[in-house]
Amino acid sequence: MSSSRGTGRQYWVAIRAMIVLTIVVGVIYPLVITGVGQLAFAAQANGSLVKVNGTTVGSSLIGQSFTDAKGNAIATWFQSRPSAAGKGYDSGASSGSNYGPENPTLITSIADRKKAIESLDGVTASQIPADALTTSASGLDPQISPAYALLQVNAVAKARGLDPSKVKALVESKIQGRDLGYLGEPTVNVLQLNIALAEMSK
Numbered sequence: 001m002s003s004s005r006g007t008g009r010q011y012w013v014a015i016r017a018m019i020v021l022t023i024v025v026g027v028i029y030p031l032v033i034t035g036v037g038q039l040a041f042a043a044q045a046n047g048s049l050v051k052v053n054g055t056t057v058g059s060s061l062i063g064q065s066f067t068d069a070k071g072n073a074i075a076t077w078f079q080s081r082p083s084a085a086g087k088g089y090d091s092g093a094s095s096g097s098n099y100g101p102e103n104p105t106l107i108t109s110i111a112d113r114k115k116a117i118e119s120l121d122g123v124t125a126s127q128i129p130a131d132a133l134t135t136s137a138s139g140l141d142p143q144i145s146p147a148y149a150l151l152q153v154n155a156v157a158k159a160r161g162l163d164p165s166k167v168k169a170l171v172e173s174k175i176q177g178r179d180l181g182y183l184g185e186p187t188v189n190v191l192q193l194n195i196a197l198a199e200m201s202k
Contacts, residue, residue, distance in 0.1 A: 075159035085139025143187035
């Protein structure tokens with residue numbers, strides 16, 4: 001009798017522990033963290049969304065393409081880094097190409113990108129940075145190097161009928177420094193740059 005009573009007590013203790021932990025860890029903790037996130041870091045907690053006139057146009061953390069339906073660069077926009085995520089900038093298929101340096105597909109794609117960039121006004125092969133030719137590990141990088149952004153200045157300015165010096169100044173104003181002053185390299189967020197470019201063109 002005492003054995004069955006002891007077993008029943010152990011079951012009841014286990015059930016109570018499960019209920020308490022479910023409430024604390026599964027309900028209270030997530031609500032507290034969500035509340036803190038919304039109060040202290042609302043923009044980040046909601047995906048760092050970027051809005052223009054109240055309309056969400058993307059996220060500052062996820063890159064997007066500025067190409068037509070055939071994948072050709074739209075001349076009036078600064079172009080993002082190439083992407084191998086799905087069909088390009090597919091947030092549901094984040095990945096790199098994982099091609100080795102001697103892979104024929106990789107070699108061909110780099111050659112094609114190089115040829116397209118060299119066709120831009122005044123661009124030489126030696127000026128083309130690596131991020132203009134290769135995809136990132138995630139395929140979703142929202143930034144490009146300042147060198148790649150500046151390389152596109154003349155072409156974008158010509159397509160929009162703008163003064164190249166003003167477009168260059170815009171790019172330079174959008175250069176983000178190293179994190180904490182020493183981590184990583186300076187970058188330019190392409191979406192934010194293109195939004196500023198659209199404002200300039202009005």
